[in-house]
Amino acid sequence: MSPLERLIRDRIAENGPIPVSKYMELALAHPEHGYYMAKEPFGTSGDFVTAPEISQVFGELIGLWSAVAWQQMDHPVSINIIECGPGRGTLMKDYLRAADMVPDFRQAIDLYLVETSPALREVQNAALEGKTPQWHNALDEIPAGPAILIANEFLDALPICQLEKTPNGWAERLVGTDGEKFYFLPGDIAENTADIVPRSLKDAPDRSVFEYSPAILSFADTLSRRLAGAPGYALLIDYGHDRPGTADTLQAVREHAYHPALADPGSADLTAHVDFAAVRERFLRNNTQVFGPVAQGDFLASLGIRERTEKLCQNAAAGQAATLRSATDRLISANRMGTLFRVMVAGSEGLPPPPGFESCKDKEC
Numbered sequence: 138m139s140p141l142e143r144l145i146r147d148r149i150a151e152n153g154p155i156p157v158s159k160y161m162e163l164a165l166a167h168p169e170h171g172y173y174m175a176k177e178p179f180g181t182s183g184d185f186v187t188a189p190e191i192s193q194v195f196g197e198l199i200g201l202w203s204a205v206a207w208q209q210m211d212h213p214v215s216i217n218i219i220e221c222g223p224g225r226g227t228l229m230k231d232y233l234r235a236a237d238m239v240p241d242f243r244q245a246i247d248l249y250l251v252e253t254s255p256a257l258r259e260v261q262n263a264a265l266e267g268k269t270p271q272w273h274n275a276l277d278e279i280p281a282g283p284a285i286l287i288a289n290e291f292l293d294a295l296p297i298c299q300l301e302k303t304p305n306g307w308a309e310r311l312v313g314t315d316g317e318k319f320y321f322l323p324g325d326i327a328e329n330t331a332d333i334v335p336r337s338l339k340d341a342p343d344r345s346v347f348e349y350s351p352a353i354l355s356f357a358d359t360l361s362r363r364l365a366g367a368p369g370y371a372l373l374i375d376y377g378h379d380r381p382g383t384a385d386t387l388q389a390v391r392e393h394a395y396h397p398a399l400a401d402p403g404s405a406d407l408t409a410h411v412d413f414a415a416v417r418e419r420f421l422r423n424n425t426q427v428f429g430p431v432a433q434g435d436f437l438a439s440l441g442i443r444e445r446t447e448k449l450c451q452n453a454a455a456g457q458a459a460t461l462r463s464a465t466d467r468l469i470s471a472n473r474m475g476t477l478f479r480v481m482v483a484g485s486e487g488l489p490p491p492p493g494f495e496s497c498k499d500k501e502c
């Protein structure tokens with residue numbers, strides 16, 4: 138049994154079952170044994186592959202997207218580029234290479250990375266050698282000022298709470314143990330669920346699961362405060378859903394295969410789909426402009442991913458060109474990452490829609 142599993146079992150034995158959010162927080166972020174603290178989980182030899190690891194074009198297009206967004210902000214002489222959860226630093230490396238093509242933008246950049254994992258900070262440091270990023274544990278530690286924030290597959294790593302419908306109302310879903318394995322169980326009937334569960338789901342059948350994330354909503358609140366204080370945009374990319382619904386989306390992945398969500402905590406990535414409807418609503422309630430969400434495939438196509446791929450293919454050997462085209466296909470095809478992944482932008486009041494969102498203003502598009 139791993140030290141983390143022992144620790145969670147002991148905690149449950151002492152104080153009783155723990156909320157799903159606490160289990161997720163310990164599994165991912167326990168300072169010593171959490172999944173992201175000790176391990177480098179990316180790539181074919183790791184547990185999963187993210188978009189920037191699939192194709193260099195992903196980070197490059199986001200770099201150029203940012204250059205246009207910066208121009209739309211009236212090109213401030215100094216801009217905080219903030220990446221939350223930068224993984225191996227690959228996205229930012231490709232981003233900065235593309236930003237070099239717009240020298241005034243590149244010169245304006247102060248680079249900040251929000252990363253809690255010491256192991257991944259080292260990997261990011263090596264990838265971004267000479268680029269002088271500054272690391273922080275949380276967004277609210279980063280100095281105020283004009284900013285563009287990027288977060289790819291960051292929100293899905295923040296803990297979620299689950300509510301389970303019972304004949305008496307919505308109960309917080311807990312994790313308990315029978316001494317051998319962990320299992321889910323409903324706890325006490327939760328209070329204030331009318332403020333949490335959308336009215337459209339009020340009559341959901343018993344045993345339905347509704348997920349919400351105080352951690353994501355608090356992140357949205359911090360972002361709203363920043364965007365109210367100085368001009369900026371935040372580009373949020375993740376897998377998730379645009380409409381409220383009931384589903385248990387907590388999932389663990391290890392070595393590129395699904396793993397039981399409650400088995401071997403700390404040894405597998407544990408994520409949940411992002412409820413973009415709730416995030417949108419939160420931004421709007423905070424008087425923050427919000428654009429989208431749109432499908433990742435549409436977003437990347439509107440930024441010219443096919444054209445950029447073909448340009449790269451012109452100078453590539455046949456095998457390399459096939460790899461580049463297949464990577465682009467993986468990012469944009471509806472049956473791969475193109476539809477499941479959603480892209481949303483939050484922006485300061487008064488700023489125009491950024492590239493890829495020209496047709497939407499405070500509405501889904």
Ligand SMILES: C[S@@+](CC[C@H](N)C(=O)[O-])C[C@H]1O[C@@H](n2cnc3c(N)ncnc32)[C@H](O)[C@@H]1O
Nearest residue numbers: 173187222223224251252253254289290291294
């Ligand atoms: C799934 S990875 C995404 C990596 C990268 N954005 C990519 O696309 O390859 C999640 C990243 O978020 C970081 N992370 C997770 N929870 C965090 C938190 N609460 N605060 C800061 N970083 C966190 C992880 O260490 C990791 O770098």
